[in-house]
Amino acid sequence: MDAMTTHRKKIIAGNWKMNGSLQANAALLQALAAGLQVAAPACAVIVAAPAVYLAQIQALVAGTPIALAAQDVSAHDAGAYTGEVSAAMLAEFGASHALAGHSERRQYHGETDAAVAAKAAAALAGGITPIVCVGETLQEREQGQTAAVVARQLAAVIDLLGARTRDIVVAYEPVWAIGTGRTATPEQAQQVHAALREQLQHADAQDVCILYGGSMNAANAAQLLAQPDIDGGLVGGASLKAQDFLQIVAAARTA
Template identity: 70%
Template sequence: MTTKKKLIAGNWKMNGSLAANEALVKALLQGVGTPACEVAVCVPAPYLAQLQSLLSGSPIALGAQDLSAQPQGAFTGEQSAAMLKDFGVRFAIVGHSERRQYHGETDEGVAAKTAAALANGITPIVCVGETLAEREAGHTAEVVKRQLAAVIHVNGHCISEIVVAYEPVWAIGTGKTATPELAQSVHALLRAQLHHAADEHAAGIRILYGGSMNAANAAELLAQPDIDGGLIGGASLKAPDFLQIIAAAR
């Protein structure tokens, strides 16, 4: 059982506008009160400045959806960890399945991005998860352990500073959700792997569930012993739903 507060992180993906963001954040701040868990929203890069301003002094932390492994230089279109830090970014999603699938991100690349975030005081939310084909072939454990092992290999000395998000790829945006028992079994597997790497600190590393967690299923998922929060996609764009998930994270 983790000794840390649960974490509910919204991933807006490629959604938003100046007007929509302001309305959403105002509704969240109106309803969030003093949450029992940590809360973050990971927003598209063009909106970091707007969100830094809107969230200033609030209990909601700012997160980014990606970052470069490089510190600076001729990398057109990329954002470095230091740049994100300039905007008060506290969390950065690393290795999301959509980045792995559409942008060819490798386990090694994800490990390097994790290192860049940690070096700049940003908490990486490291995503791992299997596709439907991998699950049906019985390779779930092998895949998630390989993905996490690459990150541990490069960042072993400070692995207790990361957040892990288990996102079964077959459950993202599909409306399919892993059963609480199935999700818990993978979380327990990841916890054991972290325990091997981080020893007594493993219990304090938060492992989030990221496969279509919503207002209806959040409480049941969050009640599992090794599920320490959620990485929330679609439901994070609807203030009432996101607030209900936050309220379930005690």
Template identity: 65%
Template sequence: MTMHSKLMVGNWKMNGSLAANASLLSDVLAAMADLHCRSAVCVPSVYLAQVQSLLVGSSIGLGAQDVSAHDMGAYTGEVSADMLRDFAVRYCIVGHSERRQYHAESDVLVARKAQRALAAGITPIVCVGESLSEREAGQTEAVVKRQLAAVIHANGHCISEIVVAYEPVWAIGTGLTATPEQAQHVHAVLRAQLQAASSHADRVSILYGGSMNAANAAELLAQPDVDGGLIGGAALKAPDFLSMLKTASR
């Protein structure tokens, strides 16, 4: 269990518009005064400038959804960590299951992206998780440990500066959720792996990221090793996101 408050991160994925973003954040910011958890929103890169200006003076951190494994150069369509830092980005998701699945991102590439973010002073939110077939084959622990090991291997000396998000692939956007016990079991495995790698591992927040919503957040967040949530669809609805921030502030 980490020593600091819960961290709740909204992942907007490929959603949003100038008007919708302004409306959503206006509703969220209006109700933030009494909330004590840490929070962030990870937005599509084209909206970083807009959302940076909307969040000025607020406690919500700005996050990106991906970063290049390269520093600069002839990489058309890529966005570097230094570019993200220009927009005061504090968090960056790396290795989301959708990137691993649709863009064939390897464990080594994800580790390099985490390295680039850390070098720019940005906290990488490293996603790990197993598919349904891997879970049914009893490979859950082996898969998440392999994915995290690559990041630890590449970033050993500053591994306590990352955030980890466990997102069972079978529970993303499917409406299926790991039971609180299933989530806690994997979080405990990841915690032990981090503790073996760093004496400061207790600083690392481990978020749960598989279809967490307003209805199941309290049960999941009550688990000893669940330090917050990486929230997809529910983060696009102000009442739902706020409800979860309230739950995490208790």
């Protein structure tokens, strides 16, 4: 572990995607809270839930170590933007973080690098920490474009935020490894994380936490989290299973 690593607390964030119900949410969070009470986490624990459930979850996580994140945030403060949710609105419901630029938003909703940067800026302005997602597709990886793609995506954010870049979280999520069961090897993931760290260092933001977000699960978490530049995980499917998610949180304790 290098000297800089000690400055960065690990983060395990669960992204529920478009899953959940009032009953399922309550059962999952009660199980998570009970597990975290038995073994206090050595990392920050965050759940990113659909916006309609924020009020319910705000109440359920009160008094627990679990923080709440939104899965998206508007680039706008207020106004005629039907269906959008602003950072100020999210903050009122206890959200401390918001995902920005998840690959599914980029792919299915056409979010550009500039749009993602604008969302990150709006989140910060509203007192929300953006978890900025970057990552390459399988085609881009096979064409040797991984480094260029993630550097471009992060550069858009750095260029807009400037010194505020140090207040974000970054998540590297290789698109080809999301929900596919395929995972970057620890070495592949570390290589990209190291490049992102160097880019952040040039922006005087070397202490930003960088999470790995490509099918992290209970079986591979320890190996991934042992890498010097991997500061945690953005967990998809495994975050919907209390036992699996708790095992990933436990892996962060020993990493």
